[in-house]
Amino acid sequence: MDRIFVFSDLHGNGDALKMLLSRASEESCDHIICAGDLGLDRLGQHRNLLQGLAIPFSMVRGNCDSVWTFSEAGFSIPPKYTVLNLGDRIVFVTHGDAIPSWYAAPTPLSEKDIFISGHTHIAFVAQTSTGPIVMNPGSASSPRDSRPPSYAVVTDREILVKALVSRRVLEALTI
Incomplete structure (x- = not known):
């Protein structure tokens, strides 16, 4: 896995889902x-857009x-968290309600690892002083700040949070 496309808090917005799937393809995410x-x-x-991607x-x-x-709906029941590998990094993904921060994660995370959560509807990315990189892609449909709906692209070199419609970079971190 080289490029992860991340979104959160869609809350059933079908038009935003169509645009997200288009952006994931345009961003060459795997x-x-x-x-x-x-x-x-x-x-x-x-x-049906989610089936057969x-x-x-x-x-x-x-x-x-x-x-x-x-x-x-015949879909698998999603877990409360999942762990992915991106090169030598652990990528821990949760919504943020049950596991609100990286130090509550059941998987130990180092400074090179990435903790991803949603829930707040506010996009950000930062390196913590004593732990992993923390990132929220913001809301794909209803942000709770003045920014537009957004998504993120995570690679082993950088994390970019982008506006869904304009693709403008809202947050960036070189890692």
Whole structure:
């Protein structure tokens, strides 16, 4: 895995999902991950966009993602967190409601590792002074600050948080 496309807090916005999947392809990403609050119950006919993707898709369950909704739709029930590898880095992904910060993660994380969460609807990326890089891609549909809807691209060299529509870089960190 070389380029991870990350989004969060879609809350069932089908038009935003279509744009996110288009951006993931344009960014030449080889994995897409949703950091929770997909809003499957509100995606309606857009649910089929998530099946048969050319790019592998995975997600973690957010506080608004009902286990029942996934089960009824025939989707696998997402875990509360997942761990990926990006080169020699551990990438820990959670929504942020059950595991609110890197020091609460059940997986030990070093300064080179990356902790990704959603939940706050506010995009940021930073290197902590005593732990991993922390990143939130912001909300793909309803940010809680003055910035536009956003997503992130994570590589072993940099993390970029970009505006969904304009692709303007909102946050950047060279790693």
